[in-house]
Amino acid sequence: MNILFLKKVKKAIFLYSLFAILFSCTDKEAYQEITENEKLEVFYKKELNKTINFLSESLDNNDLESKKERYWNARESFKTIEPILAFLDYDNYNYLNQANLLKVDEEDATAIKIKKPVGYQVLEEILYDDQFDDKEYQKVAKQTIQRLKFVEKNHTLDFVKPHHILWMLRDGFLRTSLVGITSFDVPQDSQTINETIWVYNGIKEIIAIYKSFFNDEKVFSNWNSNIVLIQEKLSKVQFDTFxxxxxxxxxxxxxxxxxxxxxxxxxxxxxxxQAIDYDSENLFSDSTFTTAYFLDRLDYEKLEEEILLGKMLFEDKSLSKGNAMSCASCHQKDLYFTDGFAKSPKTNRNSPTLLYASLQKGFFHDKRTGSLEGQIIDVVENPNEFHSSLNHLEEKVKQNQNYIIDFKEVYNQEISNENIRKAISAYIASLNKFNSKFDKSMKSNEVLLTEDEQNGFNIFMGKGKCATCHFAPIFNGTVPVAYKESEIELIGVPATNDTINAKIDSDLGRYNLFKTEQRKFFFKTPTVRNVEKTGPYMHNGVFSTLEEVVDFYDNGGGFGLGIDLEYQTLPTDKLNLTKKEKEQLVLFLKTLTDEL
Structure with a gap:
């Protein structure tokens, strides 16, 4: 008989026996005899089966309120094991928890895939739609159950090591604190706080299972006491006032x-x-993030010599055709590494700041390159910018005797276009300051922000829904905590600042790359750090003030201006921010201004 088959049978019998022991009798000694990994798998599979069963029950229940109750029971089990599932299988976690937006896969230009979303968020929106569609609910619920059963059947935790558990724990509480608690993955705001509590329940269970791993009892007890305190606080607050x-x-x-x-x-x-440094104790510090992770350079070290070399190259006009421009021409330090124009000369788009540019996984407004070095190549070869080539770039640098000496000292190698890109990337990566008034307040035991500024941050994270696209602490569109993807959105930016006869800007954005109809007018979500200094705003520079930007979002983006776009990703509902709340939001945004 096939050995692999026997192993599967043996494992199935083992898990079945564990379920029988743990949940059909009270034999605690038997539970204590199995390994921690086996306990974790039993807990994980138990919650998976619960979420499957609750969703299945919702299919058979004709009462809408009962369907909702079963749905939330299923959602609670799903969120409880979120730290485990997201670690084990990030793709399936995203599939089950994706937003109710059309999924477009453009990784391969020859085989672009358009997929309708499935999973909990889709089910939630169907349940709470004014015109409940039971047929659609049944369809999506069955697809979700099918994927959950696949996950339950194929996942195992017997390989887990201590560092895996630590990844689960940190990613678990950071994910729910940076993304979940903003209502990013729960359309019903009223459930946001509950979902966060459920995630912490799962974290507590993981801690309890691995109690024997702790040498210091105090560290173990600190986990429990802190989580219990957090949950008690959360149970007493509302989303809008959090x-x-x-x-x-x-x-x-x-x-x-x-x-x-x-x-x-x-x-x-x-x-x-990983993206967040293991020694980090604060999310708003210049040591929070691992630069090498974002640069895809395992050999990266923050060397002052490399940064200075990169700065010289960044400011050197001789590297472009005809000595016409340098990187600094469009990214001027005095203008917070922008150029101050609505649209840069010879281009049809606004020049984005390079501050925090290295902390993302997509570049340019249309996200046409996936790395900082790729962005540099594009600029060198673009006829409206350097209008050059990598070979010409390399030859120009080699003509400078000072560069020859510097490259030898920094890289112990001859000049190459690869090392030229590395040096410029290193300089750009050094521009992540994290020294704004907001950062200083988050790092200090003192409260440096005014009450209005604090309220503005709370509006940004909560009622204003800003943080569902501009994720703290970088406040750009690169999704925590994996930081694998920088999002693109369709928000409906108008051609002019005309709120009466608004028309969509003619720039098709992401569509120009692959001609995907469902990606017309999509643009990358930029950082709002230093936004006070980097206007005018949007990819076309249409708005001159932050107040205009806030009004645009408050009205529901392009939809609120009468621009009807089928695939707008920005929620079309008005935010209904008060005048005071808008003022506080702008005050907070100004606290994100760095000292350069």
Whole structure:
């Protein structure tokens, strides 16, 4: 008989026996005899089966309110094991938890795929639609159940090591704190706080299962006491009045410190780096992020010599055809690395700031390149910019004796266009300051923000829905905590600042790359750090003030101006911000201005 088949049968019998022991009798000693990984798998599979069963029950129930109740029961089990599922299978986690927006896969230009969304968020919107469509609910629910059954059948946790558990824990509480708690993945705002509590339930369970891994009992108890305190606080607040400012300072950062103590207590050495540095105790510091992760350079070290070399290249006009321009021509330090124009000369788009540009996974307004070095290549070869080539670039640099000496000292190699790109990238990566008034306040024991500025941050994260696209702490569209994808959105930017006869801007954005109809007018979500200094705003520079930008979003984007776009990703509902709330929101945005 096939050995692999026997192993599968043996594992199936083992898990069935565990379920029988754990949930059909009270034999605690039997539970204690199995390994922690086996306990974790039992917990994981139990919650998976619960979410499957609750969704299945919702199919058979004709009462809408009962359907909703079963749905939320299913959602609770799903969120409880979110830290485990997202670690085990990020793609299936995203599939089950994706927004109710058309999915367009353009990774391969020869085989572009358009997919209708499936999963919990889609089901939620169907359930709460004014015209409930039971047929559509049945269809999506069955697809979701089918994927859940696939996950349940194919996932195992027998390979898990201590560093995997630590990844689950940190990613779990950071994901729910940066994304989940903003209502990013729950259309019903009223459930946002509950979902966060459910995730913390899952984290508590993981901690309890691996209690024997702790050498210091105090570290273990700190986990439990802090999570219980967080959950107690969350149970007493509402989404619209939630204080994100205090939550990060009083709850999230202490958990980051406890996690760091756990790493030391367990004596764990991680096999590779992640986007957020393992030593980080604060999300708003210049040491929060691992630059090498974003640059895709395993050899990257923050070397002053490389940065200075990159700065010289960045400001050198001789590298372009006819000595006409340098990188600094369109990205001027005095203008916070923009050029101040609505549209840069010889281009049809606004020049985005390079501050924090390295902390993303997509570049240019249309996200046509996936790396910082790719952006540099595009600029060199663009006829409206350097109008040159990589070979010409390399030859120009080699003609400068100072460069020859500097490249030898920095790279211990001859000049190459690869190292030219590395140097410029290193300089751009050095522009992530994290020294704004907001950052200083988040890092300090003192409260440096005024009450209005704090309220503005809370509006940004909550009622204003800004943080569902501009994710803290970078405040751009690169999605925490995996930081694998920078989002593009259709918000309906008008051609002119005319609110009466508004028309969509003629720039088709992402569509120009692959001619995908469903990507017309899509543009990358930029950072709003230093936004006070980087106007005019939007890809076409149509808005001159932050107040105009806030009004645009408050009205529901292009839809609110009468621009009807089938695939607008920005919610079309008005935010209904008060005059005071708009003022506070702008005040907060101004606290994101760095000291250069």
């Amino acid at each position: 204080n994100y400012y205090k939550y990060y300072k009083e709850d999230v950062f202490p958990l980051m410190r406890i996690w760091k103590h756990t790493v030391k207590d367990w004596e764990v050495v991680f096999p590779f780096s």
